[in-house]
Amino acid sequence: MRFDRLDLNLLVALDALLSERSVSLAADRICLSQSATSSALGRLREYFADDLLVQKGRQMVLTARAEGLVDPVRAVLEQIRSTIAVPPPFDPATSDRSIRIMASDYITEVLLASAMTDLQREAPGMRFEIQSLTEVLLESLERGAVDLLVTIDYAISADHPSQILFEDDYVVVGWNGNPAMARQMTKELYFELGHVTARFGRARVSAFEDWFVRRQKRQRRIEIVTHSFLSMPGLVIGSNRIATMHRRLATRMADYLPLTLHEVPMDIPPIREAIQWHISSNNDPAIRWVVERIVAGAQAPAVPVRDDGILSLDEARIARQELAAQFLSDSTPKGRG
Numbered sequence: 001m002r003f004d005r006l007d008l009n010l011l012v013a014l015d016a017l018l019s020e021r022s023v024s025l026a027a028d029r030i031c032l033s034q035s036a037t038s039s040a041l042g043r044l045r046e047y048f049a050d051d052l053l054v055q056k057g058r059q060m061v062l063t064a065r066a067e068g069l070v071d072p073v074r075a076v077l078e079q080i081r082s083t084i085a086v087p088p089p090f091d092p093a094t095s096d097r098s099i100r101i102m103a104s105d106y107i108t109e110v111l112l113a114s115a116m117t118d119l120q121r122e123a124p125g126m127r128f129e130i131q132s133l134t135e136v137l138l139e140s141l142e143r144g145a146v147d148l149l150v151t152i153d154y155a156i157s158a159d160h161p162s163q164i165l166f167e168d169d170y171v172v173v174g175w176n177g178n179p180a181m182a183r184q185m186t187k188e189l190y191f192e193l194g195h196v197t198a199r200f201g202r203a204r205v206s207a208f209e210d211w212f213v214r215r216q217k218r219q220r221r222i223e224i225v226t227h228s229f230l231s232m233p234g235l236v237i238g239s240n241r242i243a244t245m246h247r248r249l250a251t252r253m254a255d256y257l258p259l260t261l262h263e264v265p266m267d268i269p270p271i272r273e274a275i276q277w278h279i280s281s282n283n284d285p286a287i288r289w290v291v292e293r294i295v296a297g298a299q300a301p302a303v304p305v306r307d308d309g310i311l312s313l314d315e316a317r318i319a320r321q322e323l324a325a326q327f328l329s330d331s332t333p334k335g336r337g
Contacts, residue, residue, distance in 0.1 A: 090285035
């Protein structure tokens with residue numbers, strides 16, 4: 001169908017090309033071959049009398065005309081989806097939907113792995129793609145690269161629906177053979193030892209505990225920076241280094257690795273993990289069903305309560321709004337869970 005000489009079928013391709021800025025990635029997104037997507041780009045260039053995407057170094061960038069088309073094209077397609085396209089009834093037992101989730105390896109281990117097992121029982125035909133966190137969490141959600149985002153609640157957007165999943169805090173993790181782990185973990189000992197921490201992406205964005213401790217007057221001696229939470233225990237085993245890890249993950253890994261856990265000898269506030277979806281998906285029954293199942297999985301019994309003498313959750317909440325503002329201000333791009 002054509003409207004004022006424009007083949008309206010090309011709008012979907014145009015939206016993907018403007019979002020992905022890559023012919024191959026746009027082709028994957030709209031399930032077309034690379035040659036068909038390249039042909040669509042050629043026809044769009046002809047219609048708009050503009051290159052739209054141009055090569056700059058190793059990347060493709062949008063022309064000024066293309067930049068001006070991003071929001072209008074997306075708005076047109078969202079209007080069509082919300083007012084014209086009537087989705088068929090959703091039945092998880094027969095659905096073959098593909099859902100893309102962006103989450104850290106920590107969330108994948110402590111929540112999504114078991115959730116995927118439950119989802120498979122009820123929806124055997126559905127497919128799930130779990131993507132690593134990037135420096136542009138919200139941009140990925142807003143441009144449709146992912147359907148669901150799971151991250152620390154400080155990093156989600158007020159512009160889209162979300163739901164808190166669970167609360168977690170931190171413990172000190174060290175190798176069983178580390179002499180320091182046989183002693184009480186005091187603040188002096190904590191800062192005396194070498195540390196392993198995780199930072200993410202090319203921008204080396206800090207996880208919350210790393211960001212919080214770096215704001216203290218006394219700084220840790222960071223000896224290893226890794227790219228994932230799951231790799232941290234392996235990097236302390238066989239050494240005198242320690243790591244500060246989410247309690248849920250550390251407890252799980254201590255069940256099968258030679259690790260000792262101690263309470264953190266300072267008041268690091270607990271974190272809250274949240275799941276967020278685009279506002280345009282708020283009435284999507286498949287998305288809402290998946291969210292409900294993930295939320296239900298997050299309500300499982302928590303790990304054992306921490307020792308006395310450490311900051312309580314209620315006390316930690318006092319400064320939550322202030323911390324959130326500081327965290328978002330310091331973490332550009334937005335931080336990690």
